[in-house]
Amino acid sequence: MKKDVHPKYDVCKVTCACGNSFETRSTLEEIKVTVCNACHPFYTGKKGGRVAEAGRLEKFRQKYAGVDYGQRKVSE
Numbered sequence: 001m002k003k004d005v006h007p008k009y010d011v012c013k014v015t016c017a018c019g020n021s022f023e024t025r026s027t028l029e030e031i032k033v034t035v036c037n038a039c040h041p042f043y044t045g046k047k048g049g050r051v052a053e054a055g056r057l058e059k060f061r062q063k064y065a066g067v068d069y070g071q072r073k074v075s076e
Contacts, residue, residue, distance in 0.1 A: 012026035016036035037043045 007027040009025060009027055010029075012024050012028055012031060013021060014024055014031045014033060014036070015021045016039060017032075017034045018036065018039040020036050020038040022036075
């Protein structure tokens, strides 16, 4: 390896928005993330999400309520 070419690779502290933190190695000193394994629904097994993201689907459904996207209507 050439000297003085590669960045410093050292211990890094990762902090999540939920308050969880852990250490890993990186070229950065500190990393801040919004979702980690302690609060992500896939790892926790809990459905739902953050409050800010909860209304997105409902807002989409209201916006496109009358649009049929060219699909045939199914007769009952």
